[in-house]
Amino acid sequence: xxxxxxxxxxxxxxxxxxxxxxxxxxxxxxxxxxxxxxxxxxxxxxxxxxxxxxxxxxxxxxxxxxxxxxxxxxxxxxxxxxxxxxxxxxxxxxxxxxxxxxxxxxxxxxxxxx
Amino acid sequence: xxxxxxxxxxxxxxxxxxxxxxxxxxxxxxxxxxxxxxxxxxxxxxxxxxxxxxxxxxxxxxxxxxxxxxxxxxxxxxxxxxxxxxxxxxxxxxxxxxxxxxxxxxxxxxxx
Numbered sequence: 001x002x003x004x005x006x007x008x009x010x011x012x013x014x015x016x017x018x019x020x021x022x023x024x025x026x027x028x029x030x031x032x033x034x035x036x037x038x039x040x041x042x043x044x045x046x047x048x049x050x051x052x053x054x055x056x057x058x059x060x061x062x063x064x065x066x067x068x069x070x071x072x073x074x075x076x077x078x079x080x081x082x083x084x085x086x087x088x089x090x091x092x093x094x095x096x097x098x099x100x101x102x103x104x105x106x107x108x109x110x111x112x113x114x
Numbered sequence: 115x116x117x118x119x120x121x122x123x124x125x126x127x128x129x130x131x132x133x134x135x136x137x138x139x140x141x142x143x144x145x146x147x148x149x150x151x152x153x154x155x156x157x158x159x160x161x162x163x164x165x166x167x168x169x170x171x172x173x174x175x176x177x178x179x180x181x182x183x184x185x186x187x188x189x190x191x192x193x194x195x196x197x198x199x200x201x202x203x204x205x206x207x208x209x210x211x212x213x214x215x216x217x218x219x220x221x222x223x224x225x226x
Contacts (some may be wrong), residue, residue, distance in 0.1 A: 004157075033213055042201070043158070043216035050212070058213055090157050102148065103214060105157030 002027045006091050006106035013078075013085075013113050021076045021109045023091035031096030032074035033103070036060060037088040046089075049074055050096050078111065085113045118202045123221040132189040134220050136202030139183040147178060148205065148214070149187045151198040158201065158216065161187065197224045 004025045013019045025032065031050045035043040045058030049068040063082025068074055074093075078085045088110050092103040119137040126132040138147060148163040162169055162176045164185070169176045175188040189196050201219040 006157075035216070040218075042218045045213040045215075048213050056212065088155070092157070102160035102163060103150075103158070105159070108155070108157050110155075 004091055004093055004104055004106035006089075006109050008109060009107065011109055011111045013111070015113055016080045018080060019078050019085075019111065021078070021089055021091075021111070023074045023076065023106060024072055025074075025093045025104070026072060027093055027104060028071070029093035029095055029104070030071070031094045032068070033092040033094075034058075034064075034066065034074070034076045035090040035092065037090060037108075043090060046076065085111060087111060118204055118217065120200070120202050120217070120220045122218065123223065125223050125225055126189075126192050128194060128224050128226050129191055132192040132196065132222060132224070134187040134189075134200050134202075134222060135184065136187070137184045138202070138204045141182050141204050143182075145204050145206065147176065147182075147185050148203045149174070149176065150201045150203065150216070151196075152201070152219070153195075153198045161200075192222075192224045194224050194226060196222065198222060 007022045033048040034046040037043050044060050046064050047058050047066045049055035052071050055066050055068050065077045088108050090108045091106045094103045146163050146165050149161040150158040152158040161173050164176045178185045199219040199221050201216050203214050205214050
């Protein structure tokens, strides 16, 4: 079955450490996205990529970094510069371009920084 | 994205139709209406989308008013598993390639 895989499901890190969240898709989608969700809130866009080797900042990119070296993969690094990293992180993909038939989301990674 | 307005929460009895409203009065002529839902601690799931005609699939029906300023998502026979947050989204005419905006949505609670 095609889909998006996020790993791990739960992640614990000490304050001041960088951590990388994995996102892999086998849907042959061009566009990929990272969102952050805090309790009781909607989703906020961190970064997105419409094509390999290119990505754009979303609404809350500070303290995060991404790479898009392969079409299938879009890892997100939460750096020590992110002041409040504890959150639920969601990765999504879509066909991209103007013919957008909807996003497919992964099951999320819940990051807790202690 | 065009601004959408949804009630923060709704209740519905199991087995009844759940009708979730959404206002999008600033929608432009070529912008679609999308609906997603998010079950607790999972990623959002695409439900349905439409432009001006009513749409139906195996999950739900979407009714869009003639002036396109509002729409209603209908779950015909709600079950307990339909308890979730439902998001109504109108991406810009680029199709949302630069990211969709997910607000707080409507928390639908199906009562047994």
